[in-house]
Structure formats: structure tokens, C-alpha cells
Amino acid sequence: MKYCSIASGSNGNCYYLAKGEDAILIDIGINTKHVEIRMARLGIDPASIKAIFITHEHTDHIRGLSVFSKRYQIPVYITPGSYEGSRLHMPEHLIHLIPPNAQVHIGKLKVMGIPKFHDAKEPCSFVVTDGKVNVSIMTDLGRGCDNVKHVIQHSDVLLLESNFDEQLLENGRYSYFLKNRIRSGWGHISNTTALELFLENRKPRLKHLILGHLSGENNTVELVNELFRPHCDEIVFSIATRYEETEMFEIDEHKQIKVVSVAKHVQTTLVYSETIIYTSSM
Ligand SMILES: [Zn+2]
Ligand SMILES: [Zn+2]
Numbered sequence: 421m422k423y424c425s426i427a428s429g430s431n432g433n434c435y436y437l438a439k440g441e442d443a444i445l446i447d448i449g450i451n452t453k454h455v456e457i458r459m460a461r462l463g464i465d466p467a468s469i470k471a472i473f474i475t476h477e478h479t480d481h482i483r484g485l486s487v488f489s490k491r492y493q494i495p496v497y498i499t500p501g502s503y504e505g506s507r508l509h510m511p512e513h514l515i516h517l518i519p520p521n522a523q524v525h526i527g528k529l530k531v532m533g534i535p536k537f538h539d540a541k542e543p544c545s546f547v548v549t550d551g552k553v554n555v556s557i558m559t560d561l562g563r564g565c566d567n568v569k570h571v572i573q574h575s576d577v578l579l580l581e582s583n584f585d586e587q588l589l590e591n592g593r594y595s596y597f598l599k600n601r602i603r604s605g606w607g608h609i610s611n612t613t614a615l616e617l618f619l620e621n622r623k624p625r626l627k628h629l630i631l632g633h634l635s636g637e638n639n640t641v642e643l644v645n646e647l648f649r650p651h652c653d654e655i656v657f658s659i660a661t662r663y664e665e666t667e668m669f670e671i672d673e674h675k676q677i678k679v680v681s682v683a684k685h686v687q688t689t690l691v692y693s694e695t696i697i698y699t700s701s702m
Contacts, residue, residue, distance in 0.1 A: 421437060421529075421548070421555055421670065421671055422436075422437070422439070422668055422669065422680060423435070423438070423548075423555050423577060424665060424668045425666045426455060426458045426462070426665050427450045427458070427662060428579075428633055428661060429480075429632070429635075429636060429662030430608075430633060430636055430637075430662075431449075431450075431662055432449040432450035432483060432662060433480055433481055433633060434449055435447065435579065436668075439529050440527070440528060441527065442470055442528050443468050443469050444471045444472065444473060444526055444531065445469055445473070446472075446475065446557050447472075447474060448482065448483070448484040448488055449482060450484055451483055451487070452484045452488045452491065454484075455488060461665065462681060463668070463681050466488070466491075467492050469492065470494070470526050471495050471524075472488070472494055472495070472497070473524075474502055474503075475545060476499075476505070476538060476540035476542070476543035476544075477503075477504075477506040481560075482506050485508065485510075489510065489514055490511065490514070493514070494514070495514055495515075495516055496514055497518050498515065498517065499519065499520050499542040500517050500542065501540075502540065502541060502543065505542075519533065520534075520543070520544035521534070521535055521544070528551075529549070530548070530550075532546065532547045532548075534546065534547060534571055535567060536561055536562065536567060537561070537563050537565055538560045538606060539601065540560075543560065545559070545561070547575070553673065553675065554576050555575070555579075556571045558571060558578065559580075559632055560633065561581050561608065561609045562609075563605045563609065564613060564616070569620075569621045572617060572621035572622060572626075573621050574623075577627065577671055578628070578630065579660065580617070580630070580631060581609055581631075582610075582611045582614040582615075582632070582634060582639070582647075582648070583609055583634065583638075584635045584638035584639050585610065585638060585640075585643050586611075588637075588640075588643075589635075593637075594637065594638070608635070611643060611644055612647075615647055615648060615651070627675050628655060628669065629652055629656070629657055630657075630658045630659070630660050631648060631658075631660065632660040634659070634661065634662070641659050656669075667679040
């Protein structure tokens with residue numbers, strides 16, 4: 421399976437996953453023009469996307485949805501609550517309403533909805549599998565509930581929210597109300613909660629940890645890197661940011677991970693990475 425973050429952060433999220441010709445997006449929270457620019461750098465043809473899955477209606481997850489899905493006529497899978505909350509009026513033929521625990525097959529991919537605690541109407545996360553490898557996109561987690569723990573335990577590749585540094589949030593300029601919203605159990609998880617969840621639930625099958633959905637106001641890439649990197653010697657470790665797309669990664673059925681293209685300004689650059697760090701016989 422191939423996967424990358426096109427954008428990740430409290431201002432916009434978009435993740436790409438593919439197996440052969442079957443490609444999907446999870447969320448599209450940056451505008452279509454920027455999605456197209458980043459896809460071009462990664463060598464992704466927007467017309468190759470077969471479905472868009474939406475986790476919830478907050479703007480940082482749907483900003484580019486309407487224009488992109490209409491432009492390329494891509495079906496959208498979304499819960500009734502998220503669709504209602506989005507206030508979007510999409511062409512009926514593009515909207516597929518699904519329960520938050522849905523299992524949807526898109527070609528060789530199975531996409532599984534994972535209900536979560538978050539201050540939205542009917543939110544869920546998604547785990548995507550080709551039957552061998554599980555890639556999990558876990559952001560906007562109010563708390564480390566049993567669903568989150570279960571997913572971490574069964575992930576080969578995990579993109580996990582690491583939203584805020586507790587100190588920066590406490591001392592920052594957000595209102596008391598907003599600070600409490602974030603840490604209420606219905607908002608986001610902190611760096612230390614994400615680390616605890618990771619350390620307590622990681623299994624040997626986990627080969628790649630990507631931290632994402634960093635707050636622009638209350639977190640930094642350096643803090644997340646300092647906190648997590650010492651625990652990631654034996655796995656591939658990345659931080660997905662708002663500023664640019666990640667590399668395109670591929671995990672094969674032997675759970676070997678490589679970088680198949682690097683998002684630089686030459687589309688044709690194919691770099692077979694030296695980051696083949698960990699191989700499993702599982
Ligand atoms: Zn949200
Ligand atoms: Zn969000």
C-alpha cells in the first residue's frame with residue numbers, strides 16, 4: 421500500500437492511500453488548488469482518486485471537499501451527522517451516507533470507520549487495509565478511548581494526532597473557554613497523551629509512526645520530535661506538517677517500508693530510500 425500526508429495540522433488535513441489503481445483520500449481540509457499543487461509534486465493524478473472519506477465536519481477536514489469532488493466527480497463517504505454539520509449541498513449522486521463504524525470496499529482496499537470522541541456531530545477515524553497491512557489515520561481524538569487503543573494495537577502504519585504541548589496551551593493566548601474545549605475529552609490529545617498511548621499500545625507489527633494534526637499555536641515540530649524520536653529507533657518515524665506534503669511511502673506485504681517518491685519540485689524524481697529501517701517476517 422502507498423500512503424502519504426498531503427496536509428496535516430489544525431488548519432487543514434488530507435491523507436492519501438492507494439493500492440494499485442485504487443486510491444482514496446481521507447479528508448480534504450485544504451483548498452483544491454493547494455491539493456492539486458501538492459498532488460502534482462507527489463505524482464498523483466487527482467482523477468485517479470476513487471473515493472473521499474470524511475472524518476467530520478470541521479473546516480480543517482472539509483475545506484476543499486465541495487470543489488474537488490465536483491471537479492473530478494469523486495464519490496464522498498460521510499456520516500449523516502457530519503454531512504448535516506458540514507452544511508454542504510453536494511450533488512446527490514456524489515454523497516454516500518455511512519454509519520461511523522462502516523466498512524466500505526473500494527477496489528482492493530477496505531476502509532473501516534472507527535467512532536471517536538470529538539466535538540462534532542458524528543465523527544469517526546478510518547483504518548484502511550488491503551487484507552495484509554493496516555494503515556490508520558487517527559486525528560481529532562478527544563481522548564485515548566478503547567477504540568483508539570485497539571487501533572494502535574493493530575496498526576502497521578499509524579498516523580496519530582499529537583495536537584498540543586500542555587505547557588504551551590496553558591500559557592498561550594487562547595481563551596479559558598477554548599483551552600478547556602481542547603482538553604475537555606472532546607477536543608484533541610496532547611503530545612504526552614499521544615506518547616503514552618503509543619508506548620502502552622504499540623505492538624511489534626507497528627513499523628511506521630507518523631505524528632500529525634499539530635496545533636499551529638500550541639505545538640512545534642521540534643517538541644514532537646524531541647519527545648517521540650528516542651522511542652522510535654526501530655521503526656520509521658515521521659512528522660506530517662501543515663507546510664508541505666510528506667514523502668510518498670509504500671509498505672509491502674513483508675511490512676517493508678520505502679519512500680517511493682519525494683515531494684520535490686521535479687515530479688519524475690524517484691528515490692529508493694535508505695530508510696528501509698525495519699523488516700518483519702510477519
Ligand atoms: Zn475536529
Ligand atoms: Zn481537525
